[in-house]
Amino acid sequence: MTTSPPRRPIAPAAAAVVCLAALTVTGCATTVPGTANLKEPVSKPAEPTRTPTPLVTAAALPQLLIDLPTMQTLIGSPALETGAVDTKLSELEAGDHYTPPECLSTMLWGQTDTYAGLHATDAYGQTYKDPGPKGAHAVAQMIVLFPDPVAATTATQRIADQWRACTGRQVTETRSDGLTPPNWTIGDVVQTGAVTTMVRRPDDSKRWACARFMAAKSNAVVDGLMCSYDIADRPGQIANAILAKIAD
Secondary structure, eight states: OOOOOOOOOOOHHHHHHHHHHHHTTTOOOOOOTTOOOOOOOOOOOOOOOOOOOOOOOGGGHHHHSOOHHHHHHHHTOTTOEEEEEESSOBOOOTTOEEESGGGHHHHOSSBTTTTTTSOOOEEEEEEEEOSSTTOSEEEEEEEEEOSSHHHHHHHHHHHHHHHHHHTTOEEEEEOTTSOOOOOEEEEEEEEETTEEEEEEEETTOSSOEEEEEEEEETTEEEEEEEEESOOTTHHHHHHHHHHTTSOO
16 A cells, blocks of 8 residues: 655745735735734825915005006006006996997906906006006006905906907997097907906007906906007016915
8 A cells, every 4th residue: 555655844935935825815824933924004194284375355455566666667658657546346437338238348447247246355456547648558457356266267267258259349438428439349368377368459540559458366366457559468467467466
């Protein structure tokens, strides 16, 4: 009778191999002396928490606008003078009309009708102009506040959509003071970085033009107008100079 040779005990090294293979299916309960078979979990360092940027307040608005000396440099007009200050959104004078009415925002900045339903909370604006009735430069800057950044972005998107819908159209202005302004042709809407601009031109002039500009940052919307014989990229410079004062 032939007997099978006795089984040899599995060496420690072989046991480790068997154990490693078993781990892929059911785990392994065999422990080899002097060998660690469990790894301590490595914990990731906690992500640093970023403090939310404070929202812009109404009290801060006057300091965020561009002062006269800086605006004189940006516009290229040392003769520029301080004009009116607005402490709220404006409404049209009785008897003033713009046709078509849906293009009002292409003509005027900071209008109550333009911001209707957008939940604006505060506004502050400042105008500058060259002296005399036929000054070569005029600029208006306003900051409109909202409850949060989402509302501010929504406002700029809606107003930009209004501008796009009016591109190529003529806007007629009827004034209660008896003046008869020219018709204006609305130009293309241009997005450069955070700033949206649109240039409109009067029918009776090939050089004089006005540019609307707008941008959002935090809970604030920059809303402005610049008129000049040489607009170039100055509306964007004005808007960006204001944005740079608003905390990131």
